[in-house]
Amino acid sequence: MPDGAPVPDPRTAPIPYLPLEQHGVIGNGRTAALVAADGTVDWLCAPDFDGTVLFGALLDVQRGGFWRVGPAVRRVGVQHYDTDNRLSTRWTNNEYELVVTDALGPGPAVVRRVECLRGSVRCGSRIQLAVNFSPVDWRQCSPPLHAWSSCGAFGIEGGTMQLLAGDSVWLTLSSEGAPISDDEACARLFSIPHDRPGARASGHPLTRSEMVLRTLQYAPTGAMVAAPTTSIPERIGGGWNVDYRLCWVRDSSLAMTALIRLGDRGPAERYLKWLTTLGSQHTAPLQTLYDIRGGERPTRRERRDLEGYRGSKPVRFGNHAFRQLQLDIFGYLADCALTLIEAGGICPPEVWQLLETCARFVADHWREPDHSLWELPAMRHYTSSRVMCWVTLDRVTRIGAHLSQPVDKGWADTASAIRDEVLAAGWNAAMGAFTQTLGGRTLDASALLIPIYGLLPAGDPRVLATIDRIADRLTIDGFVYRFDPTTMPELDQIPLGESEGAFVPCTLWLATVYRLLGRTRVADAIVGAIDQVAGSTGLLGEAVDPRTKTFAGNFPLGFSHAEYIRTAFTS
DSSP states (O other), rough: OSSSBBBGGGGSSOOOOOOOGGGGEEEOOSOOEEETTEEEEEEEEEESSTTTEEEETTTTTSSOEEEEESSSSOOEEEEEETTTTTEEEEOOOOSSSEEEEEEEEETTEEEEEEEEEEEEEEEEEEEEEEEEEEEGGGGGGGOOOEEEESSTTTTTEEEEEEEEEOEEEEEOOOOOTTTOOHHHHHHHHOOOOOOOOTTTTTOOOOHHHHHHHHEETTTTEEOOOSSOOOOOOOOTSSSOOOOSSSSSSHHHHHHHHHHHTTTTOHHHHHHHHHTTTOSSSSSSSSSSSETTTSSOOOOOOEEESSSOGGGOOOOEEOGGGSOOOOOTTTHHHHHHHHHHHHTOOOOOOHHHOOOOOHHHHHHHTTTTTTTTTOOOOSSSSBBBHHHHHHHHHHHHHHHHHHOOOOTTTTTHHHHOOOOOOHHHHHTTTTTTBSBTTTTTOOOOOOHHHHHHTSSSSSTTHHHHHHHHHHHHHHTTEEEEEEOGGGGGTTTTOOOOTTOOOHHHHHHHHHHHHHHHHTTTHHHHHHHHHHHHTTTOOOOOOOOETTTTTTTEEESSSSHHHHHHHHHOOOO
16 A cells, blocks of 8 residues: 555546536435546535535536546546446556446445556545535535545545555545444445346346436435436537426336336335325326425526536526426326236225326316426427326226226226327328327327327337338437427427437337337347447436437436336337
8 A cells, every 4th residue: 555645736626527428326325426437426415316515516617516536647437337336437558457436325425445456556536525516625514524535645635646556545425424434334335235126137238227217216205306417408508407306207107117127116116105195286186296305396496606517507406397287197107007016016005096086187187288298388288198198097997907996987988088089189191190289280209109108009000100200300310309399489499409419218219119010120229329328337318419429418317217128128
C-alpha cells in the first residue's frame, strides 16, 4: 500500500456531462446514484429518490455536487456490472489497469473500492458536496455525513496518490447514523447475495432490465419511480424536462408485469396492495401518478438558476401530470393483475375491490376525452385510451372468472362497444392506419398497442397496414417516434427527428409486434440496435437520437426496461 499525503490536483474534477449511456446506476431500495464512466458519482438524492440532492453535477456541473475517483488524468473507462449491486468502471492502457467498483448501501452509503490490477497509476479523488446545488463542506452537512478511507486522507481530503499493482483502497461516504468505516463492513456490503426467482445468468440482457426495475422500487411502500432522475431533456437544449422520481400507475404496472414474467410475483403483490391504500384528487379511483409515499399532490417547481443537463433548462422538481385524466392507466393495471393471478399470485379482497372500482369507472367514463399516455396538453378522444379502456373491462372480467367473483353483466357489452368504436372511428382507410385520435389524421405509435393487447390479432390487414405506415413515417434508422409533431397544431412545429428522440418503448413495441408476426429477424435487428446504444451496462434511456446514437430523457427508464422484457418473452 502506498504511503504519504495526497497531492492536490485540479484535474480531479469530473468530465462535464458525459452521455447518459456512459453511466451506470446503483441503488439501495430507497434511492439510487448515477456513476459516470470517468468515475464520477454525479447524481444522488438522499435519503430517498425524491430527497435532498447531494450530488447533482448531472444537472449543473459547476453548482452540483460530485465525487470523482479514477485516474488523475481524466479518462472515460468501460463500465460493467459484477453483480446486481456492484458497478465497475475499468481503465486500461499500456501503463496500468485500474478498477473502481461502486455499491450503494443503507443510509445511503456510497462505498467505493479502488484497485490497481497492473502497472502503476496516479489515482485522483475529489468530493464536492452541494446540498440542493448549494456547495457545502461535507463535514458541515446536516444531517452529518461520515467519510472514511482505508488509506489515510486519500479519497477524503481529495488530491492524488500513486497506486501500484496489487494496491487497493476502500472509500466510503455515509450518514452518521449508519457509518461504514472498516474493510469488513465494506466487503460485507459488496458480497450481499441477490438470489431471485427466475433470475437469468450473469451478463444476460434481461438481468440488467430486471436489476433496473428492482433498483427503481421504493422498499418502504412498494412504489416504483419511473426513473431516478429529473429534467434530463428529451431534446438537448429543449424545455421538455420532467421529474420522473415519481410513481406512475402505468409505468409501475408495466414494470410489475415484467417482473412476474421473470418469475417473481412478490413485488407486484406488494405494489397492488399499496395502490389500495391511496386516495385520489379526482373522480377517478386512482390518479395518473403519486409520490413514492402515496402523496397526491407532487406539485411542480422550477430552478431556472441551474444550468441543466448540457444547458437544457429549466430544471424541474415535481410533476403537474397528477392533475391529468389518463384513462389508459386502468388497462395496464388490470393486465398486470391478470398476469399475476394467472402466474399463481395472490389477489386479496381489497385488490379485487380496487379492480372492480376501476372497471366500473371505465364503464361509466370511457366516452370522455383525456390527455393520453403521452400527457398531451389537449384533451381529446385518443384511440390508445379507448384501447386500454377495452383492456380494463376485458381483464377485470377475466379476473372475476378466475376468482369466482360476480362481475357487472353490462361490462361485456360495454367492452364490445368500445372495440367497435376503435375499429370504426380509430381506423382511417385513406391513411391506411389506425390514428392517434378517433376520426383523426395523425399517426401515432401507440396504435401498436392494438395487437399487443389483443384487441385485434397482429395479422389483421388493418394492423399490418398500420405497422407499415409507422415503419415508413415514424421511424428513422429503425427507431420509432411517438408521433410527428408537425401534424399536431398544439405542439412546436419541429420536424420529426429534431423535436425529441425516438421513444425506446415505442421502438420495442414495433419489435414485439414483429415477433407476434413471426418476423423474428427484423425484431432482433431492432433490439440489437437498442443494445448497441446501451453499450456495456445494458441500461436503457427514454429516447434515442438516431443521428448520434445516444440516449435522451430521464435515465434509466423503467418503462423501456419493462418493454424490453415484454419483447424478449413474445413469440
